[in-house]
Amino acid sequence: MTIADHERLMDETEPVAGVREKLERIWETEPGLIGWLSTVDHKEIGLRYIVTSFIFLALGGIEALIMRLQLAQPNQTLVTPKQYNELFSLHGITMIFLYALPVLSGFSNYLFPLILGARDMAFPRLNAFSYWTYLAAGLLLYASLAMGAAPNDGWFNYVPFALTKYNPGPNMDFYALGMILLGISTTVGAANFIVTAMRLRAPGMTVSKIPVLTWGTTTVSVGNLFAVPAVSLAFFLLWLDRRFGTHFFGAMEGGQPLLWQHLFWIFAHPWVYVVVLPAMGLVSDALPIFCRRPLVGYAAVIFGTITTMILGFGVWLHHMFATGLPFLALSFFSGASFVITIPSAIAVFAWIATIWTGRPVITTAFLYFAAFIAMFVIGGVSGVMTAAVPADLQLTDTYFIVAHLHYVLIGINVFAVLGAIYVWFPKFTGRLLSERIGRWNFWLVFIGFNLAFFPMHITGLLGMPRRIYTYPENFGWDIANLIITIGAFILASGILLLLINVAVSLRSGALAGPNPWDAPTLEWATTSPPPPYNFSTIPTVASRYPLWERRLYGEAYSRVGRGPALDKGKEAVATSALEAEPDTILKMPEDSIAPFVTACAMLALFFAGLFQVWSLAAAAAGATFLGLVFWLWPRKQSESEGAP
Amino acid sequence: MSEASAPLDLQAGHHALGWSGVIMLILTEASLFIYLQFSYYYFVAQNGRNFFPASPPEFKLSLPNTIILLISSITAWRASRAARTHARGRTSFWLILTIILGAIFLAVQFQEWASKPFNPSTNAYGSLYFTITGFHMAHVAAGLLILFFLLLWLVMRRIDERRESPVGVGAAYWHFVDVVWLTVFFSLYIVPHL
Numbered sequence: 001m002t003i004a005d006h007e008r009l010m011d012e013t014e015p016v017a018g019v020r021e022k023l024e025r026i027w028e029t030e031p032g033l034i035g036w037l038s039t040v041d042h043k044e045i046g047l048r049y050i051v052t053s054f055i056f057l058a059l060g061g062i063e064a065l066i067m068r069l070q071l072a073q074p075n076q077t078l079v080t081p082k083q084y085n086e087l088f089s090l091h092g093i094t095m096i097f098l099y100a101l102p103v104l105s106g107f108s109n110y111l112f113p114l115i116l117g118a119r120d121m122a123f124p125r126l127n128a129f130s131y132w133t134y135l136a137a138g139l140l141l142y143a144s145l146a147m148g149a150a151p152n153d154g155w156f157n158y159v160p161f162a163l164t165k166y167n168p169g170p171n172m173d174f175y176a177l178g179m180i181l182l183g184i185s186t187t188v189g190a191a192n193f194i195v196t197a198m199r200l201r202a203p204g205m206t207v208s209k210i211p212v213l214t215w216g217t218t219t220v221s222v223g224n225l226f227a228v229p230a231v232s233l234a235f236f237l238l239w240l241d242r243r244f245g246t247h248f249f250g251a252m253e254g255g256q257p258l259l260w261q262h263l264f265w266i267f268a269h270p271w272v273y274v275v276v277l278p279a280m281g282l283v284s285d286a287l288p289i290f291c292r293r294p295l296v297g298y299a300a301v302i303f304g305t306i307t308t309m310i311l312g313f314g315v316w317l318h319h320m321f322a323t324g325l326p327f328l329a330l331s332f333f334s335g336a337s338f339v340i341t342i343p344s345a346i347a348v349f350a351w352i353a354t355i356w357t358g359r360p361v362i363t364t365a366f367l368y369f370a371a372f373i374a375m376f377v378i379g380g381v382s383g384v385m386t387a388a389v390p391a392d393l394q395l396t397d398t399y400f401i402v403a404h405l406h407y408v409l410i411g412i413n414v415f416a417v418l419g420a421i422y423v424w425f426p427k428f429t430g431r432l433l434s435e436r437i438g439r440w441n442f443w444l445v446f447i448g449f450n451l452a453f454f455p456m457h458i459t460g461l462l463g464m465p466r467r468i469y470t471y472p473e474n475f476g477w478d479i480a481n482l483i484i485t486i487g488a489f490i491l492a493s494g495i496l497l498l499l500i501n502v503a504v505s506l507r508s509g510a511l512a513g514p515n516p517w518d519a520p521t522l523e524w525a526t527t528s529p530p531p532p533y534n535f536s537t538i539p540t541v542a543s544r545y546p547l548w549e550r551r552l553y554g555e556a557y558s559r560v561g562r563g564p565a566l567d568k569g570k571e572a573v574a575t576s577a578l579e580a581e582p583d584t585i586l587k588m589p590e591d592s593i594a595p596f597v598t599a600c601a602m603l604a605l606f607f608a609g610l611f612q613v614w615s616l617a618a619a620a621a622g623a624t625f626l627g628l629v630f631w632l633w634p635r636k637q638s639e640s641e642g643a644p
Numbered sequence: 645m646s647e648a649s650a651p652l653d654l655q656a657g658h659h660a661l662g663w664s665g666v667i668m669l670i671l672t673e674a675s676l677f678i679y680l681q682f683s684y685y686y687f688v689a690q691n692g693r694n695f696f697p698a699s700p701p702e703f704k705l706s707l708p709n710t711i712i713l714l715i716s717s718i719t720a721w722r723a724s725r726a727a728r729t730h731a732r733g734r735t736s737f738w739l740i741l742t743i744i745l746g747a748i749f750l751a752v753q754f755q756e757w758a759s760k761p762f763n764p765s766t767n768a769y770g771s772l773y774f775t776i777t778g779f780h781m782a783h784v785a786a787g788l789l790i791l792f793f794l795l796l797w798l799v800m801r802r803i804d805e806r807r808e809s810p811v812g813v814g815a816a817y818w819h820f821v822d823v824v825w826l827t828v829f830f831s832l833y834i835v836p837h838l
Contacts, residue, residue, distance in 0.1 A: 122661050191668035195661055225668060229676035237683070240775065245765035248683070254768045259686050263679060574661065586661065629793070634802040634810075 009203075009573065009582045011564040015536045019565045026570055027119070027532035029591055038591040040124035041532055045131050046110025047428060052135060053103035057414075059142070060094035061492055063087050068452075072485035074473035084469035085152040086171075090145060092155030093175065097182055098138050100275035100413050105130075105189055107420055108217040108278060110428065112193065114523035114530060115211045115285075117202025117539040119572040120588055122195040125595050125631065126188050132599030133185035137178050140606055144174035151175035154467065156268065156319075157238075159249040159260045164242045170610060172242060176235040177606045183232035184602075190221035190228075198577045202522070204541040204558070205580045211521055211544075212295065215302050216281025219309045220274040226313070227274070231267035234260060243612065258323060265316035273312040273344075275409065277305055279416035280347050283369050286423045287351055289519040290366040291358025294545060294552070297350040304346030311340040321392045330389050337387035341380065348376060364438030368419030371446050375411025379404060382457065397467075400460025406453045418445065418498065423519075425505070426512030430528045433509060437501040444494030451487025455480040520545030525560045537563040538573050541580075598627035666813045670820045673783070677824050680776050681831050687768055688835070697762065697769055700836035709752045710829050716745035717822045720791075720815040727811035732798060735811060739795045742818065746788045753781050773832060780821075780828050787821045790814045 029039040039045070067087050070078045079087065109127065113120055121127045144150045149171045153162045162172045197218040201210065238260070240246040247253040249260050288295045295301065317325065317333035351373050360366060382404040386392045395401060418441075426432045459480045464471065471477055515524035524547060526535055542557035543549055549556045566572070570588040575581060601623035608617035687695050723738035757774070764774040794814045797803045803810055 123665065187672050191665060191672070194668060195664040199661055199664060225672040226675045229672055230679045233676060233679045233683075237775070240764075240771070246771035246775070247765065247768045248771055254691075256687060256690055256768070259683055262686065263683070266679070584660075632793070634797055 005585045006582075008566070008585070009538075009564050012559065012562055014562050015565045019567055020531070020536050022567050023533040023536060023565070024531060026567065029532065034593060035591065037596045038128075038593045040120070040128050040589065040591050040595075042109050042113050042121045042124065042127060043428075043530065043532075045127050046106050046108075048131055049102050049106030049109055049134070051106075052131075052138065053099045053106060056094050056098040056138060057103070058495075060091050060099060061495065063091040063094065065488060065492055067091065068485040068488040070469065071471070071481050073482065074471050074475075074478055076470055079469065081469045082152070085467075086145075086150040088467055089151045089154050089157075089175075090141075093141060093151060095409070096155055096271070096275070097179070098134075098141065100409060101186065101271075102134055103417050104217065104275065104278040104282075104413070105134075107282060107417070107424070108193060108213065111213060111424070111523060112196055112217070113200065113534055114427075114526070115521050116196070116200060116205065116214065117522045117535060117541060118196070118200040119534050119566075119570075120200075121192050122200050123188075123192045125589050125592050126192050128592075129595035129599055130185050130189035130192065132596050133181060133188070133602065136599050136603035136606075137182035137185060140181060140603065140610075141174060141178035143607075144171060144178075149174065156261075156264055159238070159241075159255075159257045160251065162238060162242075162260075163250055165250070173239060173610050176239040176242070177610050179235045180232050180239075181602065181606050183228045186224055187228050190224040193217050193221040194225075199574045199583070200572065201575055201580045202539045202541045203573065203575055203580055203582045205575075207578055208299070209541055209544045209580075211281075212284035212298070212301060212305075213278060213281035215305055216278040216284075219305050220277045223270050223274055223309045223312065227267045227270040230263050234263035234267070237263075258320070261320050261323065262316070265319045266313075269316040269319065270309070270312045272408070273309055276412040277309065279413045279420075280305070282420040283351065283372060283416050284347065285521065286365065286420060287354055287369050288358070288545075289423070289517045290361045290363055290369070291354050292361065293354065293358040294520075294548075295350060296353035296357065297346070298544065301347050301350045304343040307343035308340060311336060311343065315340055318387060318392070321389050322396050334387055334389050338384065341384055341387075345380065348373060348380075363422065364433070364435055364442050365419045365422035367439075367442045367446075368415050368422065371442075372411060372415035372419065375407055375415055375449075379407030379411045382407060395460060397465055398460035399456040399464045399466055402466050403453050403456035403460060406456070410449060410453070415445075418442075421498070421502075423517065424523075425502070426516050427523055427528050427530070429506060429509075430512055431505050431509030432512050432516055433501050433505045437497060437504065441494055441497045441501055444490055444497060446494075448487050448489070448491030448494050452484050452491050453487070455484050455487075459484075515547070520548040522546055522560070537561065537565050539563060592631065594627055594631035598624055598631060601627050660809045660813075662809055662813045663816075666816050670817065673820070674824070677776075677779070677827065680779060681827065684772050684776060684831055687772060695769055696836040701756075701773075701833045703833065705752055705756055706829065706833050709749055709756075710825065712745050712752075713749045713822050713825055716742050716749070717819050719745060720818045724812040724815040732801075736795060736798055739791055739798070739811070743788055743791050743795070746784055746791070746818075750781060750784055750788070753777065753784075776828055776832065780825055783821045783824065787814075787818045790817060 027041075029035050029041055029044065066079065067084065070076050070084060109121065112118075141151075147170070149169045151157065151171050151174060153167065153172065153175075157172070157175060161167060197210070197214050237246070237248040241248050241250060241255070247255045249255045249257055251257050284295055284301055315333055315337045317329060318337045321330055321334075351369070355370070382400070386395055386401065386404065422433055422438060459477050460466075462476050462480075464475070464477050471481075512528045514527055516528075517524070522535075522539060522541070523530070525539065539546070539561075540559040540563060542559075543553070545552060546556075546558035546560055549558060564573075566585065570590065572586045572588050574583045574586050576583050601620050605617055605620035605624055608614070608620050719738050719742040723735050723742060726734035726738055757777070760770075760773070762770040762773075764771050791814055794803070794811055798811070
């Protein structure tokens with residue numbers, strides 16, 4: 001850093017007149033379609049993530065409702081067995097891969113720079129690329145449905161059924177290539193979150209002052225860097241087996257079917273934590289707002305988050321207890337699965353203590369967070385039950401597991417997300433969601449969810465296998481299944497009501513102002529919605545709750561609203577990783593169409609590979625390469641810089 | 645690929661975000677090779693010695709080739725050191741040398757491929773041999789492209805004094821590709837003889 005830069009960062013004055021207009025001109029996205037496709041604004045990308053993931057949530061939900069109609073009564077014939085296989089497979093793939101993480105990536109993308117006091121993500125173009133690739137992967141996976149060849153082997157896609165001998169159509173190729181494409185999106189997104197959290201925090205935001213959401217998302221991003229290659233490789237090897245005659249998985253040709261399960265679960269068990277830890281972070285940051293006090297046990301929660309992720313890499317075998325593994329392996333992984341309950345439960349006690357010792361304000365968001373804690377406990381307990389090998393041997397592949405995983409995924413992911421929407425919608429749009437519709441929304445979702453999934457514990461214990469397309473009468477499953485179907489439709493109506501609330505409140509919701517909840521973190525220090533540059537001056541942070549300092553400590557130590565404006569081009573501050581000391585002034589990249597073009601070329605490449613049109617594949621690979629070269633081509637400094 | 649974008653937009657030295665970016669890339673790619681070799685050792689564990697072909701891979705070409713790749717790491721390191729002192733000519737020289745050595749490695753690898761009596765669909769060993777070495781060769785090719793474009797931008801004076809860090813970042817990726825080869829060499833060439 002030059003001395004001149006250093007002096008600029010020492011500026012402690014309020015912004016001079018005209019600075020906001022200048023920053024607006026520097027940071028705003030060009031109007032029009034090209035501008036829309038080129039934007040690298042993290043807020044725009046974050047909202048796109050959230051909206052897209054909700055569209056996938058709705059699609060996956062419709063698939064679930066069709067399944068529930070089929071299962072409402074015994075011996076139904078609404079769908080054929082083949083269609084049913086495709087429905088439950090696509091439902092799982094959609095919810096787990098196209099909704100659960102992307103929605104959290106959306107919140108993290110939108111909120112990271114705002115809660116860290118930064119102006120954008122570390123790699124804004126990579127951020128845009130990550131979104132476009134996610135969308136491309138979603139389109140590729142759903143093209144299978146349009147072609148009537150959706151994946152049909154469940155979301156964990158076991159061989160040998162996934163091999164060409166039993167599955168000759170393109171169904172599995174869609175899944176394999178779609179997942180590799182999605183893996184690219186997840187990986188570059190993860191790298192971006194990690195570097196942003198390490199290097200773009202506001203000066204003064206030392207590691208002990210980082211919001212919990214950042215910890216959660218950064219932790220799972222590190223996990224993703226290590227875990228995603230396992231599944232990308234598994235699907236790549238599967239594709240080689242299917243289309244190029246290799247012998248990785250086919251037992252008859254000397255392959256190892258269990259290798260698939262190992263590679264898949266080495267990824268997919270950490271993934272379970274990946275889709276909940278950021279959601280837990282959202283709650284840890286938002287619950288204190290409504291309890292009117294700081295989070296209890298911040299350090300313990302962070303410790304629990306990181307430990308859970310690490311241990312999450314050591315429990316994958318508990319998905320394979322019934323595959324005839326050696327006894328010693330079963331014991332070890334069973335033990336590890338019990339141990340992981342300890343760090344993952346720390347946060348539960350922290351939340352309860354926060355509510356207990358706070359003065360809760362009962363809003364829709366608070367109701368969602370409270371329900372989230374209760375659902376977490378139910379899903380956690382049923383998880384501990386299946387950590388015991390003897391119990392698991394009875395319960396695996398029954399509806400008990402279906403109940404468990406929905407309590408975990410809906411309980412810890414969806415409930416947190418719905419609550420977070422009520423909290424941050426005013427920041428996104430400038431308007432509050434209706435609390436009146438909100439109550440109806442919450443209670444419908446809460447009652448519907450429990451009606452739909454609690455009885456599954458019982459049908460599972462009564463021996464109902466998962467993934468059967470119908471069942472005979474008089475097995476004692478009839479009434480429970482009818483209740484489940486009714487619950488599913490109540491849950492769906494609750495979600496529909498949320499969409500109505502969003503539509504109504506967008507137009508006529510109460511104006512929010514910068515900080516409608518009197519919340520403590522930096523995103524509430526700027527306007528709602530925030531300007532393209534987020535903050536007109538770079539804040540300096542002195543505590544975990546910068547906007548509550550006067551109340552907590554009697555004086556405002558953090559510096560918000562004054563400081564360096566950094567208006568000589570698209571500028572941001574990089575800080576050191578631990579102490580958050582100002583390190584250098586970064587020149588942030590301009591908007592660019594290259595990420596969009598590159599993602600399109602990659603989608604063409606994957607389609608060409610899927611249909612094995614090698615001439616098209618070569619052209620698309622060339623286009624991808626050219627897109628990257630164009631993207632990376634260094635522009636002269638002066639092109640992006642106003643002043644010397 | 646895209647991750648390499650980082651350095652060029654940014655400031656010089658280890659403060660640049662490009663360094664953080666390439667570390668992320670290396671971590672995730674390292675995991676990929678760990679899972680590839682996990683698959684290999686899984687087969688070894690399940691099948692024992694029978695898994696290896698009757699005549700396991702030889703050292704005749706692979707050992708000199710390994711040495712060539714190791715030397716290319718030294719030349720890449722010299723290039724990044726020259727870049728730090730803003731010596732454009734010397735940086736280009738060491739980059740060109742690295743690219744030539746890398747290209748020789750790749751050519752010898754293709755020679756090895758051509759001389760194999762089995763192919764990827766002969767048996768599981770063949771599938772793994774060609775997939776693991778293929779993945780590594782793809783990474784060498786990517787590394788060569790990165791070095792080539794760094795050279796091009798250096799000659800075109802697109803990388804100026806304030807932007808020497810891209811050469812260091814590219815060299816870091818190249819070192820990574822070389823280290824991966826050492827693990828692949830150990831697993832595929834040495835382990836069958838143990």
